[in-house]
Amino acid sequence: MKTALKSMTSPALDHFINQATAFGRQPSEPADCVLTLAPLMLALIDSAETFLTPQHYQSSADTYTRNLIYRAPDDSLSLYAIVWLPGQWTPVHDHGSWGVVGVVEGILEERSYVRLTPDRGADEEIDLARGGIVLLGRGAVTSFVPNPDHIHITGVPANRQRAVSLHLYGRTMNDFNLYDVEGRTRRRISVAHNES
Numbered sequence: 001m002k003t004a005l006k007s008m009t010s011p012a013l014d015h016f017i018n019q020a021t022a023f024g025r026q027p028s029e030p031a032d033c034v035l036t037l038a039p040l041m042l043a044l045i046d047s048a049e050t051f052l053t054p055q056h057y058q059s060s061a062d063t064y065t066r067n068l069i070y071r072a073p074d075d076s077l078s079l080y081a082i083v084w085l086p087g088q089w090t091p092v093h094d095h096g097s098w099g100v101v102g103v104v105e106g107i108l109e110e111r112s113y114v115r116l117t118p119d120r121g122a123d124e125e126i127d128l129a130r131g132g133i134v135l136l137g138r139g140a141v142t143s144f145v146p147n148p149d150h151i152h153i154t155g156v157p158a159n160r161q162r163a164v165s166l167h168l169y170g171r172t173m174n175d176f177n178l179y180d181v182e183g184r185t186r187r188r189i190s191v192a193h194n195e196s
């Protein structure tokens, strides 16, 4: 798998990756990571057209599409452009990592879940309640930190236009916890992405 991708020729993207990498090398709490990186994501959105290529806008009629922009050689960071066609949603999930999300097109909707039972590491007897929603328009930045992890779905309702968002995580995001709300369980699943 490639790490520094061919499309990474934009000074704005290079700056963002360099800053995130330098900060990631310091011992930091996840909350400090998102505190520092969220403003950088805010600036990156304005430069998105300088580094997003047609490959980053790939989409599928089947599901939302994760297009890799950058993956750190040591897997300590990853950045994706995610394309959400109308009606496409994630399952209920968490990330096991901090994350910073910025919207470059459309309105990304997030519907949160609140965990009612303490997380003692078990994958059963997990009670979740539906929580609030946020509507993230172009230029919006949101973030999350783990322990307890942020449980949510994100996507675009069928009556809205396509959304495109940038997602930076504190690891290569190739798997996450998927929750069965009615079954009160969770399980680890692998998630796919496209590479430029």
Ligand SMILES: [Fe+2]
Binding pocket: 090, 093, 094, 095, 152, 154
């Ligand atoms: Fe998520």
